[in-house]
Amino acid sequence: MKNPLPSTPPPDRSVQQGTEEDLQLQGILNQLLTAKGFDAAQYKRNYIKRRIAVRMRATGADTYEQYGLILKHQKEEAGHLLDRLTIHVTGFFRDAAVFQPFGKGLFHGRRVTLFFEFGPPAAVPEKRPIRPPSP
Secondary structure, eight states: OOOOSOOOOOOOHHHHHTOHHHHHHHHHHHHHHHHHOOOOTTSOHHHHHHHHHHHHHHHTOOSHHHHHHHHHHOTHHHHHHHHHHSOOOGGGOOOHHHHHHHHTTTTTTOOOOOOOOOSOOSSOOOOOOOOOOOO
């Protein structure tokens, strides 16, 4: 029987073989790890390359080597690169009034886990008021 759980993808052999460009790319990722604590090891290599290319165009760098030097000497660039590599979801919670009760002790210090489902609902659930748990 086939295992239904996805396995860890094989390591990117091109980086391990070490072409000059791959080594320079890895150097950029190492700088980002050192500067911001961001480990890009689980990201797809082509995604990383596209996002770095955006920052290279913005800074005028033509090669990974040039961009690595910019990253080294302009400390704020690591933050710009991190912004390009990561997805920001805080804008998802636009209706602050919905989430304010969580910050006001609605659950009396108990840990709460929220689950979100994207896509059309299977069925429209019955509407019931949400009551805080009794202390």
